[in-house]
Amino acid sequence: MRLELGHFFVQDVRFGEKTEYRNGVLTINKEEAIRVVREDEHITEADLVIAKPGDPVRITPVKEAIEPRCKVSGGVLFPGTLNKLMPAGNGRTHALKGTAVLAVGKHWGGFQDGLIDMSGPGAKQTMFSQLINICLVADTDEAFERYEQQKKNRALRWAGMRLAQYLGQTVKELEPDEEEIFELPPLNQRSLKTQQLPGVVYVLQLQSQMLDSGYNALVYGWDANRMLPTLMHPNEILDGAIISGSFMPSSSKISTYQHVNNLTIKRLMREHGKTINFLGVIVSNLNVQLEEKKRSAYFVRQLATALGAEGAIVCEEGYGNPDSDFIYVINELEDAGIKVVGITNECTGRDGRSQPLVELSDKADAIVSTGNVSQLLRLPPMERVIGDLQSLARDGNSGGWEGCVKEDGSIEMENNGMFCADGVTGDHYKTVVEY
Template identity: 75%
Template sequence: MKLEVGNFQVKSVIFGSQTSFNNGVLTINKEEALEVVYEDERIISADIVIARPGDSTRITPVKEAVEPRYKVSGGVLFPGVTNKLMQVGSGRTHALKGTSVLAVGKHWGGFQDGLIDMSGPGSKQTMFSELLNICLVADTNEDFEKNEQQKKNEALRWGAMRLAEYLGSCVKDLEPEDMDVYHHHPLDEQTEEIQNLPGVVYVLQLQSQMLDTGYNAMVYGWDVSRMLPTFMSPNELLDGAVVSGSFMPASSKISTYQHVNNLVLKQLMNEHGETINFLGVIVSNLNTQLDEKERAALQVQNLATLLGAQGAIISEEGYGNPDIDFILTYNNLENAGIKVVGITNECTGNDGKSQPLVDLSEKANAIVSTGNVSEHLKLGPMEKVIGELEAVARDGNSGGWAESIKEDGSIEIENNGMFCADSATGNHFKTVVEY
């Protein structure tokens, strides 16, 4: 399986009469772009606003991030979701790098929606402050969801995916500036030299705690809560087979943008044939019932063992209840003789002194922390707000509370509410210092 991703580096985004890309400038015909958004009759109000790195701009409630892309070799983006079901992971995809489409609520937010600051201390919490963000700010006619803490946000998330594909289409016939090429060969085609290297699998634990469909992450359009752990080619993930869900405190979320730009996955592919034999990805889930957790951990162990893995990296999307899945899987793999490194965030309280994970194990002795969700942040006012600042305090943002917003526009918020601040895919610039 060979995947080519042709890159076009976006240096500026402006509005104009024709959607096009030229000399690093992405021009958007706003009227035409919004027609793509309004294809969903649930969306009753929409606008597109540009947020640039360094701007005195605060964006909230942010629901999803999608990289503008277009499949140029006859395939599709987001299979089983906004397009027909078919395999991805091969052929050529063109990507507008350095930019993302953000789905932002015009009014209503919720537990799973986050905040992005484009400058100041808050910008250090999330990688999206470094991107040119094309903000789809919209509202829907779904009155039943306005007062729900948990929102599916389907209309806005799907709208962001359609808009990202529309924008990506402007480079479908252009020659990319550079190309990333990803090879993943069947295991029986590996050379003897590669087979002699330590076999490593990547275990991606996706959020699936909601019993009702529409909230959880999806693989080829299938709700992750309804699947057993599955072995996949890394190329499939890097080409859009996984779509982010709408359940998870915002800082722990893995956005769709991050799934196709998963840096842990890319680094494993870079090491393939050099230091390791990267076998592929085991996509797992994070469940609510103990028997489901045990079953998933057992299946991950079985797949890793059958593949001949000697090492594994686990990325957990979330914390709290999912920590049990994380530790069960960690233990099972270690008990099978497979050495594990885990990647997760922590919930250690405002003072950092609480137990970091709900479940612990002596076997889990190699963990990369991506941050403390309870870290208390005080962020000054911004000149511009995209979306609605009141949503942080009013609608149950996982890091906000009733007094979060001050009269001058400054806020107090836990890291919990910062969009994708602690994602376990390597797409951030935080570091950990051991004292």
């Protein structure tokens, strides 16, 4: 499997006559772009707003982030979800780097939605503050979930994917600024030198705790709750085989942008053949029933063992209850003699005194901590809000509460509600330290 990723480094995004990319500037014909968004009749209102790093702007409720991309050859974008089901990970894909399409609710937020500040102290919390964000601010006719705390956000998430695809088309025929090639041959076609290096697997525990479909992460369109752990080629993930779900407090989530840019996978690919023999990605899940948790952990252990893994990195998309899935997998792998590093966030409370994970284990002796969901943040008012700031207080956001939005527009919130802020795929420099 060989994937060529062509990167276009976007310097600016603006609205104009024609949707095109030229000399580092992405110009968007707003009307045309909104027509693409409104191809789904469930979108009742839509607008596009651009937010740049350093702008005095607060964006919420953010439901999803997607990198503008196109498939030049060898498949389709987001197979099994946005487009027809086909294998991903082969051929050529172009991406507009430094930008993201954000799906933002015009009014309605929920438990799983997030907030992004483009400047000020809040801008340190999440990597999305560093991107030029093309905000699709929209409302839908999904009345059944308007007042629900848990929202599937389907129309908005799919509209975000359509918009990202539409924008990505601008660079289909162009020469990228930079090219990255990802190639990982079958296990029996690797050089002797590579085979002698320690075998490493990456275990991706996708969020899949909801029993109803429509909320969980999707693998080629398949609900991660309804799968057993399986082996995937890293290219499949870097090329859009997995899309983010719509459940879990936002800071713990992996957005679709982060799946295709999974920095841990990219770093493991770079180490392959030098320091490690990268065996592949075991895609697992996070479940609510004990038997499901154990079954997945046993599958992960068996797959890793059969592949000859000596090391593993385990990434958990969530906190709280799924900490037990995380610890079970670490225990199983360590018991099988596989050395594990875990990457996750923690929940130590506003006073920082609670135990970091719900489940503890002495075997989890190498953890990278990417954030504290209960960190209390006090953030000054912003000149402009994209979306609806009241949704943080009104709609059951996991980081907000009644009264957390002050009259002057300043807010108090827990990190829980910062959009994909705890970067468990390894894209941020935040951690947790002991005082």
